[in-house]
Amino acid sequence: MKIKPLVITLFLFSFLHINIDARILNDREWLTKTYLASLEGKILFVGVNYYNADYHTYVKTPETYETLDFIPERSKFGSPYKHHVGDFLTFDPGYKYDHICLFGVLGHFGEIAEGQSYNMDTENAMTQALEHATSLLKIGGTLQVGPNRISIPKFNTAYWQTRLKKYPLNKYSIISNEFGACNMLWWGKKIRD
Numbered sequence: 001m002k003i004k005p006l007v008i009t010l011f012l013f014s015f016l017h018i019n020i021d022a023r024i025l026n027d028r029e030w031l032t033k034t035y036l037a038s039l040e041g042k043i044l045f046v047g048v049n050y051y052n053a054d055y056h057t058y059v060k061t062p063e064t065y066e067t068l069d070f071i072p073e074r075s076k077f078g079s080p081y082k083h084h085v086g087d088f089l090t091f092d093p094g095y096k097y098d099h100i101c102l103f104g105v106l107g108h109f110g111e112i113a114e115g116q117s118y119n120m121d122t123e124n125a126m127t128q129a130l131e132h133a134t135s136l137l138k139i140g141g142t143l144q145v146g147p148n149r150i151s152i153p154k155f156n157t158a159y160w161q162t163r164l165k166k167y168p169l170n171k172y173s174i175i176s177n178e179f180g181a182c183n184m185l186w187w188g189k190k191i192r193d
């Protein structure tokens with residue numbers, strides 16, 4: 001007699017679960033096939049690893065695709081056209097970009113782990129990074145913010161849902177605001193300085 005309500009509950013739960021999952025995108029598929037594939041002009045992709053080595057092939061203008069990482073050994077994974085070694089927080093190439101990508105560089109601990117380190121791991125440093133990205137972008141240019149929403153419990157999905165609406169991202173009109181399995185997939189167009 002008690003089996004039926006249990007079966008109904010399980011059925012409803014599994015249905016709900018499928019619907020929640022359906023909203024979660026494959027981070028890298030979205031990044032390469034939707035986001036990068038639509039970019040043209042001066043592009044800055046911040047932070048590289050082995051899986052980024054062919055990312056210049058996805059954008060419409062590979063020759064104007066630039067990368068940046070503060071670990072010199074990672075240069076081999078950067079753009080074959082222009083790679084910079086340096087800290088994004090103080091990076092100043094002397095010109096502005098049409099697109100800047102901050103995917104996978106926010107929402108991690110600062111310690112060196114698996115050969116990589118992060119310095120944009122406090123609220124202040126993350127705000128500084130978003131301000132700096134905004135100052136390096138042309139008006140009409142776009143910013144992708146893809147923080148990890150799993151690594152640091154206090155910087156979880158709920159935190160980012162609120163944070164992504166605040167300064168300086170309130171200077172952007174939203175192009176896309178989705179969830180990846182590990183990262184937020186926020187993308188906006190700068191409408192004012």
Ligand SMILES: C[S@@+](CC[C@H](N)C(=O)[O-])C[C@H]1O[C@@H](n2cnc3c(N)ncnc32)[C@H](O)[C@@H]1O
Pocket residue numbers: 045046047048049052068069070071074086087088089102103104105116117118119120
């Ligand atoms: C997870 S890896 C690759 C990130 C890459 N954007 C992606 O697709 O996931 C993070 C890289 O970002 C670099 N990085 C983190 N903070 C940085 C900063 N402030 N300036 C330059 N590189 C940074 C690290 O050195 C590391 O190589």
